[in-house]
Amino acid sequence: MVIVNSKYFYVLAVVLFFSTSCRKAKDFPESEQDPRLSGGSQTTFNNGSGAFDQSFFGLNAHDQLIHDIGDTKFSSAFVTAPAHVNPGIGPLFNNISCGSCHPSQGSGSPPQAGQNAGLESFFLLLSNGGVDARGAPADVPGFGNQLQNNSSYGKQKEGDYNVTYTNQTFTYPDGTTAILRAPTYNIVNTYLPFPANTKVSPRMAPSVFGLGLLENIGDATIIAMSTQAQTDTNMIAGLPNYVWDVVKNKLAVGRFGHKCERPTIEQQVAEALQQDIGITNKLFPNENSYGQPQYYDDGLSPEINDSTLNALVYYMRTIAVPARRNVTDATVLRGEQLFKQAKCAGCHRQTIVTDVNITLPQVSNQTIHPYTDLLLHDLGPGLADGRAVYNASGQDWRTCPLWGIGLTQIVTGQTTFLHDGRATTLEQAILWHGGQANYSKVFFTHLPKNDRDAVIAFLNSL
Numbered sequence: 001m002v003i004v005n006s007k008y009f010y011v012l013a014v015v016l017f018f019s020t021s022c023r024k025a026k027d028f029p030e031s032e033q034d035p036r037l038s039g040g041s042q043t044t045f046n047n048g049s050g051a052f053d054q055s056f057f058g059l060n061a062h063d064q065l066i067h068d069i070g071d072t073k074f075s076s077a078f079v080t081a082p083a084h085v086n087p088g089i090g091p092l093f094n095n096i097s098c099g100s101c102h103p104s105q106g107s108g109s110p111p112q113a114g115q116n117a118g119l120e121s122f123f124l125l126l127s128n129g130g131v132d133a134r135g136a137p138a139d140v141p142g143f144g145n146q147l148q149n150n151s152s153y154g155k156q157k158e159g160d161y162n163v164t165y166t167n168q169t170f171t172y173p174d175g176t177t178a179i180l181r182a183p184t185y186n187i188v189n190t191y192l193p194f195p196a197n198t199k200v201s202p203r204m205a206p207s208v209f210g211l212g213l214l215e216n217i218g219d220a221t222i223i224a225m226s227t228q229a230q231t232d233t234n235m236i237a238g239l240p241n242y243v244w245d246v247v248k249n250k251l252a253v254g255r256f257g258h259k260c261e262r263p264t265i266e267q268q269v270a271e272a273l274q275q276d277i278g279i280t281n282k283l284f285p286n287e288n289s290y291g292q293p294q295y296y297d298d299g300l301s302p303e304i305n306d307s308t309l310n311a312l313v314y315y316m317r318t319i320a321v322p323a324r325r326n327v328t329d330a331t332v333l334r335g336e337q338l339f340k341q342a343k344c345a346g347c348h349r350q351t352i353v354t355d356v357n358i359t360l361p362q363v364s365n366q367t368i369h370p371y372t373d374l375l376l377h378d379l380g381p382g383l384a385d386g387r388a389v390y391n392a393s394g395q396d397w398r399t400c401p402l403w404g405i406g407l408t409q410i411v412t413g414q415t416t417f418l419h420d421g422r423a424t425t426l427e428q429a430i431l432w433h434g435g436q437a438n439y440s441k442v443f444f445t446h447l448p449k450n451d452r453d454a455v456i457a458f459l460n461s462l
């Protein structure tokens with residue numbers, strides 16, 4: 001038994017009284033928050049190769065099990081039917097599993113230059129410039145919306161594609177140079193003549209952590225970021241995309257994909273299953289060749305049951321965000337100051353508060369640092385694909401979230417950036433910015449070399 005000396009107890013009680021009860025709770029200013037907590041309470045301090053695959057904190061045993069089932073499904077290869085496990089791939093597909101395109105839940109890479117693409121973490125979206133009844137890009141007859149360059153069941157793949165690069169030399173005002181590679185995509189060996197004037201949009205797989213937090217950034221918050229900037233000439237106005245929500249059957253604010261073309265994680269995942277792997281599901285019950293000469297109904301739809309799809313969606317919603325590193329380093333702090341001065345933060349928003357969410361408390365009311373506004377911005381002709389999607393023009397792209405970007409090499413073993421992976425360094429990614437980001441790019445290029453390095457050091461701390 002512990003005997004408390006009554007005199008000390010009295011002193012302790014008085015100290016506690018004055019240190020707690022007399023002080024009124026004060027507001028917690030942004031500057032006092034730990035800058036490492038990129039994902040608010042859902043920030044992981046794992047900064048190794050598993051940094052993009054840590055589950056949310058505070059999941060109960062049941063929810064953790066669902067997360068783990070989704071995690072396993074994410075990395076499992078689908079095979080041709082009939083089979084006991086994961087049947088139903090194809091007949092037309094791009095790759096065999098989610099994980100082969102999002103390696104270690106990180107971003108992918110473009111195909112090897114000069115040779116036809118095989119199983120890539122990459123695909124080409126297509127359109128003929130027209131729109132369908134819902135405002136989505138109209139299908140290209142015989143090819144749909146996405147070129148599937150692999151097939152099973154004796155069906156023919158839609159075609160092959162390859163990329164070649166032309167090097168351009170960028171010269172800084174101080175005379176330093178950097179090489180930028182501009183890609184050209186060629187579509188060859190198509191099973192039908194490829195329609196002329198087809199618009200082609202190359203897409204590299206982005207990383208997939210922290211998406212539950214991004215999904216819980218409210219529509220009103222996204223719209224406010226757009227409208228505020230339209231009235232304040234010091235800010236950079238982006239536009240929300242409004243895209244077809246297949247569950248709600250109406251237009252909704254888009255969040256996912258390089259042009260914000262999908263409103264929810266569920267729709268994104270279901271469409272990935274159908275388009276990228278050829279797995280029909282409750283939201284997309286037809287094979288991706290529907291309406292094309294090769295289509296046939298194998299009578300197996302849905303090829304993934306609803307509960308497995310739900311687990312995959314839940315998994316995608318509940319991956320934590322890696323914490324920042326080196327936040328007190330003087331060079332990193334200098335880089336952050338320059339990042340703001342260059343107005344990079346006008347699009348790559350540093351701080352956003354998510355909506356209240358009573359069904360998933362982990363994403364509710366979180367102060368996060370995603371470095372995106374989930375808005376579309378015109379980045380100029382250099383990055384243009386010419387393929388419009390709803391509100392997004394052929395020059396518009398979604399501001400890439402930059403959280404975790406400094407861990408890309410550690411997690412995926414390589415670095416390629418931008419929607420098509422043309423940049424192999426962060427410096428090149430910045431130099432490709434134009435259009436609404438031209439001020440930022442010019443600001444960056446006029447900095448002395450050590451300050452440019454500080455900006456890169458800052459990006460690497462994210």
Ligand code: HEC
Nearest residue numbers: 094095097098101121122203204205256257258272273276
């Ligand atoms: C062939 C490669 C490929 C496969 C297979 C694939 N993805 Fe993707 N994924 C991509 C690409 C490319 C994008 C960007 C699409 C766009 O811009 O519209 C993407 C985007 C996403 C996004 C949106 C991320 C964001 O920040 O906007 C999620 C979530 C996602 N994929 C999950 C999955 C899941 C789950 C699977 C398995 C069912 C899967 N993907 C299979 C290539 C792939």
Ligand code: HEC
Nearest residue numbers: 342344347377397398399400417418419429436437440444
């Ligand atoms: C007008 C809005 C805007 C401004 C200002 C802006 N960016 Fe971006 N940034 C974007 C968009 C949009 C993309 C995606 C482009 C793409 O996918 O091709 C992007 C992509 C990037 C990427 C590549 C990320 C990845 O994962 O591939 C980096 C790095 C980046 N920006 C850094 C910066 C820096 C540093 C600045 C300031 C010097 C800056 N950006 C200013 C909109 C902006």
